[in-house]
Amino acid sequence: MRTVVFNWLFARQHGGQFILRIEDTDRTRYKPQTVKTIMEGMRWLGLDWDEGPSLEELQRSGVEDAARYAVGGAYGPYIQSERVELYRQVAQQLLDKGLAYRCNCTPERLEQVRAEQRANKLPIMYDRHCRDLPPDAISPDETHVIRLKIPLTGQTVVHDQIKGDVIFDNAGLDDQVLLKSDGFPTYHLAVVVDDHMMQITHVIRGDDWIPSTPKRILIYAALGWELPVYCHVPLVTMPGGKKLAKRAGATSVTEFRAQGYLPEALFNFLALLGWSPGEGDEQEIFTRAELVERFDLFRVNKGPAAFSYDKLDWINGVHIRNLSTDDLMERLIPFWQQAGFVPTPCPDDLRPMLRKIVPLIQERLKHLTDVAELTDFFFTYLEPSAESLIGKKMDAQQSLTVLERARSLLAACSADFTHEEIEPALRGLVEELGLKAGQVFGVIRAATTGKDVSPPLFGTLSALGQDRALERLDKAIWQMRNCELIKN
């Protein structure tokens, strides 16, 4: 997915077209659900595409909500399974030119060849058994594949924008299968045909593709087509260890949403994985627009980068703090709903309270999901523990006095119950009792929130509302008195 972000940034930055193509030539693995997940993930991250599968294509492929993702374009179809005839024609063309050949070796024979090569510590590749058979030795009607005739000598150079020139001896390249026995093309054939037909200028992908790039360059050569610009970016590894994220990356984007990450934060983080502004510029937080302007594909590092949740969490927190109150509230509502604190749809008369809560927790959120445990006490009554109602270096009687005085002072406030009137009242209480602010506020916090840790007290009380604040103080006072009775 990080590589997709690089592709998108590069296209947007240069005013190019960003095209989404579905490569589904492996029929044994194809699942319509995956297509939807990828598109949904890209939409969420803000990676919009200028050309992509049309409504009809998506429907034929069994993708749900096809209308939501349909884009279309002049170079379609954009789903490879819809283009098989094209690949067959190109394969036939190569056959006719004598640059490819039919091969009917069985999987068993191929495996046997490989086993022998392994045993003799030889390079593992097809032994070219069928390469020099007479053209009519294998009938088009029998089960077979079509392989490319790789030149036996010479070198093929990949001119890569990040790695530089990478040179391969043709002798070490396998006679790549172009068309499988089920009639579908391999990735190698399909991507070359499509990139050419769709006029793709830049191929930006993971550097795990480097070793097979010469094979594709030779397909271009066999067809007499012009090469695109290659740009192989390093892979992203998993946090602790160094295992490759494999293909899990693209499909898990929606999981980041569920975990409470902002799309702009994930985007920011992903762009920084392998790229940095450099030249003494140490900016780390970027908006999407800034990245489109500043990103430089050719400055991307050569080495792999490890995914770090610590850094992502920090970036997410920064972006959360940068949101407006209303924006953050709207993004938080689904998470409140999921926690069961807010009904679906959100009632209008609940919004004023939510709007007062948001600023109280904004700088405390690392993930949107954190909102549940940070604000649970606003929605349900949590009974404070007996110990928490007694302040630091205070006895039960003093604590009870704090609660009783606080109750009467807060009862004297207006129904607006604003932060501005609560604060002087309670600060006055601190003075009146000759205690420390932390002692007094701690007791009131425990009584009204049921927690030792809460958002700032005055704002919290105001958001809670006068009725519920007084009610909770009353309960705490009862609790304290009962406790005293039992003791006596």
Place this chain on the structure above:
RNA sequence: GCCCCCAUCGUCUAGCCUGGUCUAGGACACAGGCCUUUCAAGCCUGCGACACGGGUUCAAAUCCCGUUGGGGGUACCA
């Protein structure tokens, strides 16, 4: 096995191309402090790296070679 890629603090990185200004800069994380009604946020300080070995050079993190280490490829997968 064979082929390819990569190598700066624990992590992401600046610096490398155009050797000296690098006693290697920043960020995350971590530790301590300040602020403070708790928790955060913010601010300050600390900890912490040029994988190793050879060259080239007056001078190398920067250029060259090798070693080691890590990753990838080696499919009728992408």
